[in-house]
Amino acid sequence: MEERKIALREILKKDPADVAEVLSELSDEQAAELVHKLFLRHAAAEPLGEMEPDESADLVAKLDRKEASEILARMDPDDAADLLLELPENVQQELLSRLSKRDAEVLTDLLSYPPDTAGGLMSPEVIPLSLSMTVQEAIDLLRRRQEEAETVYYAYAVDDEGRLQGVLSLRDMALAPPGKELRDLVIRDAVTVPVDADVEEVARLFDKYDYFALPVVDSDNRLLGVITVDDVIDVMRDEATEDIYRAQAVPLEDRVDTPWFRSLRLRLPWLSFNLLTAFLAAAVVGAFESTIARVAALAIFMPVIAGQGGNAGMQTVTIVTRGIALGEVSKGEGWHLLAKEILLGLLNGIIIGVVVGVVAFVWKGELYLGLVAFLAMGLNMLAAGIAGTVIPLTLRALRLDPALASSIFLTTVTDVLGFAFLFVLARLILPAI
Amino acid sequence: MEERKIALREILKKDPADVAEVLSELSDEQAAELVHKLFLRHAAAEPLGEMEPDESADLVAKLDRKEASEILARMDPDDAADLLLELPENVQQELLSRLSKRDAEVLTDLLSYPPDTAGGLMSPEVIPLSLSMTVQEAIDLLRRRQEEAETVYYAYAVDDEGRLQGVLSLRDMALAPPGKELRDLVIRDAVTVPVDADVEEVARLFDKYDYFALPVVDSDNRLLGVITVDDVIDVMRDEATEDIYRAQAVPLEDRVDTPWFRSLRLRLPWLSFNLLTAFLAAAVVGAFESTIARVAALAIFMPVIAGQGGNAGMQTVTIVTRGIALGEVSKGEGWHLLAKEILLGLLNGIIIGVVVGVVAFVWKGELYLGLVAFLAMGLNMLAAGIAGTVIPLTLRALRLDPALASSIFLTTVTDVLGFAFLFVLARLILPAI
Numbered sequence: 024m025e026e027r028k029i030a031l032r033e034i035l036k037k038d039p040a041d042v043a044e045v046l047s048e049l050s051d052e053q054a055a056e057l058v059h060k061l062f063l064r065h066a067a068a069e070p071l072g073e074m075e076p077d078e079s080a081d082l083v084a085k086l087d088r089k090e091a092s093e094i095l096a097r098m099d100p101d102d103a104a105d106l107l108l109e110l111p112e113n114v115q116q117e118l119l120s121r122l123s124k125r126d127a128e129v130l131t132d133l134l135s136y137p138p139d140t141a142g143g144l145m146s147p148e149v150i151p152l153s154l155s156m157t158v159q160e161a162i163d164l165l166r167r168r169q170e171e172a173e174t175v176y177y178a179y180a181v182d183d184e185g186r187l188q189g190v191l192s193l194r195d196m197a198l199a200p201p202g203k204e205l206r207d208l209v210i211r212d213a214v215t216v217p218v219d220a221d222v223e224e225v226a227r228l229f230d231k232y233d234y235f236a237l238p239v240v241d242s243d244n245r246l247l248g249v250i251t252v253d254d255v256i257d258v259m260r261d262e263a264t265e266d267i268y269r270a271q272a273v274p275l276e277d278r279v280d281t282p283w284f285r286s287l288r289l290r291l292p293w294l295s296f297n298l299l300t301a302f303l304a305a306a307v308v309g310a311f312e313s314t315i316a317r318v319a320a321l322a323i324f325m326p327v328i329a330g331q332g333g334n335a336g337m338q339t340v341t342i343v344t345r346g347i348a349l350g351e352v353s354k355g356e357g358w359h360l361l362a363k364e365i366l367l368g369l370l371n372g373i374i375i376g377v378v379v380g381v382v383a384f385v386w387k388g389e390l391y392l393g394l395v396a397f398l399a400m401g402l403n404m405l406a407a408g409i410a411g412t413v414i415p416l417t418l419r420a421l422r423l424d425p426a427l428a429s430s431i432f433l434t435t436v437t438d439v440l441g442f443a444f445l446f447v448l449a450r451l452i453l454p455a456i
Numbered sequence: 457m458e459e460r461k462i463a464l465r466e467i468l469k470k471d472p473a474d475v476a477e478v479l480s481e482l483s484d485e486q487a488a489e490l491v492h493k494l495f496l497r498h499a500a501a502e503p504l505g506e507m508e509p510d511e512s513a514d515l516v517a518k519l520d521r522k523e524a525s526e527i528l529a530r531m532d533p534d535d536a537a538d539l540l541l542e543l544p545e546n547v548q549q550e551l552l553s554r555l556s557k558r559d560a561e562v563l564t565d566l567l568s569y570p571p572d573t574a575g576g577l578m579s580p581e582v583i584p585l586s587l588s589m590t591v592q593e594a595i596d597l598l599r600r601r602q603e604e605a606e607t608v609y610y611a612y613a614v615d616d617e618g619r620l621q622g623v624l625s626l627r628d629m630a631l632a633p634p635g636k637e638l639r640d641l642v643i644r645d646a647v648t649v650p651v652d653a654d655v656e657e658v659a660r661l662f663d664k665y666d667y668f669a670l671p672v673v674d675s676d677n678r679l680l681g682v683i684t685v686d687d688v689i690d691v692m693r694d695e696a697t698e699d700i701y702r703a704q705a706v707p708l709e710d711r712v713d714t715p716w717f718r719s720l721r722l723r724l725p726w727l728s729f730n731l732l733t734a735f736l737a738a739a740v741v742g743a744f745e746s747t748i749a750r751v752a753a754l755a756i757f758m759p760v761i762a763g764q765g766g767n768a769g770m771q772t773v774t775i776v777t778r779g780i781a782l783g784e785v786s787k788g789e790g791w792h793l794l795a796k797e798i799l800l801g802l803l804n805g806i807i808i809g810v811v812v813g814v815v816a817f818v819w820k821g822e823l824y825l826g827l828v829a830f831l832a833m834g835l836n837m838l839a840a841g842i843a844g845t846v847i848p849l850t851l852r853a854l855r856l857d858p859a860l861a862s863s864i865f866l867t868t869v870t871d872v873l874g875f876a877f878l879f880v881l882a883r884l885i886l887p888a889i
Contacts, residue, residue, distance in 0.1 A: 040666065166630075169627075193609075193630055194609065198602055231477075233506070256663050260782070263699075264782070278778075297763070297764060309756045319746070322755040323745065326741065330730070338706045340704075341701060341704040342701075342711065345697055345700055345701070346712035363716050375728075378731065379731070430767075442759070
């Protein structure tokens with residue numbers, strides 16, 4: 024008993040992020056028990072806000088509904104909304120019905136924005152100021168209402184209709200003479216985020232402008248909320264994971280700690296899709312079975328032509344996809360990129376093709392085989408450069424993620440074309456066939 | 457003439473990040489000219505600090521040395537140090553020699569930390585406070601010296617030896633009664649960053665703790681500087697790019713806007729390395745040339761066995777590598793992961809293997825061929841799961857980036873073993889051979 028008390032006291036001293044980590048590592052039952060104890064000390068909301076929403080939702084679902092709704096009311100609304108989104112509709116509704124009318128409205132509002140937009144990321148807790156206030160009046164107001172604000176490192180000035188007039192940094196306010204009017208401190212032409220902006224676009228704005236928070240506005244420039252940089256860090260990490268996973272056709276939910284039966288179910292669809300494309304390549308080889316029966320040495324060069332094309336194509340896919348993700352490829356630039364990759368494909372194709380051709384000739388002592396290998400390798404490198412550019416650009420034009428299964432699409436092209444080049448050229452050139 | 461003046465006036469109104477963008481898009485000559493004009497209006501330092509260091513260094517190298525050193529003196533020291541690092545040694549020394557003794561010392565100090573550590577990321581511009589100060593005294597001090605501080609959203613209290621005592625948020629100070637002593641506001645047990653921490657570790661701390669700035673300390677807990685979240689965002693973006701690039705064996709400097717001749721030179725070494733591994737796979741096929749000559753249908757299943765193994769293995773590599781990057785795989789967890797992937801490899805191997813075996817049997821009407829295809833596919837899926845776990849974990853154990861060329865290593869294993877399984881089993885099982 025004594026031991027437990029000490030443990031709780033130790034935990035209460037920790038940073039909420041550390042408590043969140045402790046909660047993640049406990050069994051579900053133990054975690055729910057700890058949350059209950061923290062709740063009794065008014066210390067449950069912050070750690071839950073620091074956890075991944077799917078984890079915190081699992082925990083909250085195990086709590087008494089009354090307790091859960093009180094914790095939700097104490098959480099930052101943006102974190103509370105993320106948590107609610109992970110709960111079943113009926114639990115969501117029950118918890119919302121237990122909140123105060125104002126709290127419920129704020130959360131319902133937030134839930135109405137798509138989670139992958141600025142609206143889904145913002146906190147509505149912002150205290151609007153008027154330009155006619157003095158610094159002292161503004162600081163007094165912020166002091167009185169600080170509990171309600173997501174961040175007071177910046178404050179926002181609005182007009183009578185709630186339209187954003189400009190940004191004030193708390194730094195400037197704290198360090199300015201108290202009698203100064205806000206209109207003399209305000210930064211007009213502030214960088215704003217449209218409420219419907221995609222989270223990737225939001226991340227790019229933060230990356231570019233180095234602010235700790237940006238105001239979110241609707242199409243009439245009315246101030247709706249604020250996005251802080253800590254939320255954007257989470258977005259950036261998740262977007263990076265998404266891009267890496269999608270390129271390799273890995274399902275997003277499959278992590279190192281996913282149970283094996285779930286991983287199995289998640290990966291099989293992608294493996295099946297890849298299997299279909301592999302049979303496409305196999306069909307091309309099958310069409311030339313008689314050619315292979317006569318010149319079995321051709322099979323030796325199958326992995327070289329296909330593998331090397333796949334590697335070169337993945338280099339191009341990776342550069343183009345990452346360039347798109349970082350906002351470095353504007354809509355008109357596709358042709359320019361394609362021209363560069365065609366040139367590179369040709370040059371790499373000639374260089375690598377010559378090496379492959381010479382090895383084929385020396386290995387098998389057949390000039391014709393060397394010529395076939397050289398040409399097939401060169402053509403496949405060219406095809407790889409083209410496919411490596413066209414696949415991500417096409418996915419973007421279709422409004423899909425440019426990274427989506429790009430490795431499967433690319434290697435299908437380089438396998439199918441690589442084998443086709445190899446065997447068609449063999450039929451045309453090899454004398455014995 | 458009039459037009460130019462208006463343009464400059466417009467540019468001076470822009471956010472430094474936007475000016476940086478304009479500079480990046482101009483030709484070298486035009487950009488240098490604009491920097492000169494901005495310099496005359498004391499407005500060159502901020503945009504240069506917002507640019508990528510390699511770009512800003514190119515620009516600064518084109519300026520008059522006196523002008524360049526004056527701009528450097530006005531830049532945030534962490535940005536100035538990053539810029540200097542990109543310049544040739546002699547230019548670096550010349551610029552440092554033109555700075556004031558204090559500025560030069562600060563920069564030389566910063567340059568002495570490895571760029572991929574907390575020391576290389578931090579700004580030394582931090583104003584230490586004493587716990588015995590009142591809030592009013594602290595704010596007055598910060599107000600007087602605000603130009604020197606990288607961020608005043610947090611302030612740091614130190615003892616007489618410079619050892620960190622705790623953190624103060626400007627928010628708490630601005631909103632507290634002016635007469636309160638700092639010792640009553642200070643957050644002790646603050647999260648700190650060791651000066652030699654790796655930048656990835658720094659990014660994880662920011663990701664976890666949601667602070668806007670963290671203090672950097674040496675092994676005696678002496679305050680050396682501060683890292684702000686905007687620098688970490690750049691690190692996170694660059695680390696994500698690095699992980700994505702390394703996995704696909706793409707050279708880090710190769711971007712969408714890299715000139716083609718440079719891309720060619722950058723990519724060829726990796727393509728050559730891949731070519732060597734492709735020949736390894738080819739050698740395995742070559743060893744079974746006589747087998748293929750007798751049963752050409754085996755060649756049809758080469759892309760299926762190898763490609764499917766490669767895809768499954770890359771799923772595993774991707775999950776393990778990303779887990780390591782996110783700090784989710786602690787040192788002892790490798791065996792646990794391996795066990796899971798072996799199980800998944802077996803199960804996926806049986807499922808996919810049965811499909812491949814049945815297709816082989818139906819397609820070619822040969823029960824023996826179906827059996828060979830089933831066994832080779834199943835074994836290669838198992839090998840893929842093992843290799844997909846062991847490759848990144850081995851790279852980490854060797855203190856290399858777990859992502860490094862992982863796609864090349866993995867596909868080499870799945871190609872070589874896939875072909876070996878296919879042909880060895882064929883020799884053992886097919887009756888005609």
